[in-house]
Structure formats: C-alpha cells, structure tokens
Amino acid sequence: xxxxxxxxxxxxxxxxxxxxxxxxxxxxxxxxxxxxxIALLFTLGWMALVTCHRREGRxxxxxxxxxxxxxxxxxxxLWLPVANANMSYRHDFAGxxxxxxxNPGLICGRAINEPQRAMLHYFVGARVxxxxxxxxxxxxx
Numbered sequence: 662x663x664x665x666x667x668x669x670x671x672x673x674x675x676x677x678x679x680x681x682x683x684x685x686x687x688x689x690x691x692x693x694x695x696x697x698x699i700a701l702l703f704t705l706g707w708m709a710l711v712t713c714h715r716r717e718g719r720x721x722x723x724x725x726x727x728x729x730x731x732x733x734x735x736x737x738x739l740w741l742p743v744a745n746a747n748m749s750y751r752h753d754f755a756g757x758x759x760x761x762x763x764n765p766g767l768i769c770g771r772a773i774n775e776p777q778r779a780m781l782h783y784f785v786g787a788r789v790x791x792x793x794x795x796x797x798x799x800x801x802x
Contacts, residue, residue: 662735663704669743681743688746700738707731754784761785 668677669690681688707727714720736744758765765787770778778789 662732662739666735666739685743685747687752688743691742693742696738700735703731703734750780751784754780758785761787 665677665681668674669681670692672678710727711724714724763786765785767790768781768787769792770789771792773781773789773791778791781787781789
C-alpha cells in the first residue's frame with residue numbers, strides 16, 4: 662500500500678502510476694502531513710511488533726490481527742482520498758450543473774427514487790418534482 666501510494670507523488674514505478682491514472686484520470690493527489698504521520702507511526706509500530714515480539718505459536722494471532730488492522734488503517738488514511746474521488750458522483754453531475762446554471766429550480770422527473778433525488782439536490786442544487794403514472798404531480802422535497 663505504501664509502494665503504490667508513493668507512486669502518486671514520485672512517479673515510480675510507472676506501471677503502478679499508469680494503473681492509478683487509468684482508474685482515475687482526473688485525480689490529483691494531495692499530501693496531508695498529519696495523515697501521513699499517523700500512517701507512518703502505525704506502520705513502524707507494526708514492524709516493531711513483528712520483529713521484536715516472540716515467534717511462538719500463541720503470538721501468531723496477535724501478529725495477524727495487527728497486520729489486518731494496519732492494512733485497514735493504511736486504507737483509511739493513505740487511500741481514503743483516492744477512494745472518495747473514485748466513488749463520488751460529483752463528476753457525473755458536473756455537466757448537468759453547468760447546463761442548468763447556479764439556480765436550477767425544479768426538474769420534472771419520472772421513476773426517480775429518493776437517493777437520486779437527494780444526489781440531484783446535493784450536487785446540482787435542483788429539486789425534483791415527481792410525475793407519477795396517473796399524471797398527478799407530487800411536489801418533491
């Protein structure tokens with residue numbers, strides 16, 4: 662996880678960076694010192710645990726658990742901005758926001774569920790008015 666994370670900033674190795682750019686072509690990484698420090702301290706702590714701790718059978722579960730916790734922590738510190746950029750709908754609604762302008766008002770929609778209505782309101786600023794099959798208007802949100 663550290664190797665791939667550092668490829669975003671150093672450009673080495675190119676294959677790893679190309680894989681990240683293929684998945685997220687518009688993503689620009691940003692360095693956060695506090696998050697980096699937390700990830701580094703926990704990684705060093707895990708390394709100290711594994712190297713300095715006894716290798717008896719009863720400690721294998723502790724090593725394994727600490728390793729899984731470290732992978733989760735690195736994912737939530739180093740890779741959370743990447744995952745957030747990949748899973749956001751902001752880019753999907755950017756074109757609609759540009760077309761509708763700053764005050765989009767109401768949009769008539771059919772077969773739009775609550776999550777989609779909420780995303781249209783959050784990312785575009787538009788309130789959706791639902792038109793049901795019988796032709797009655799139901800004022801949205």
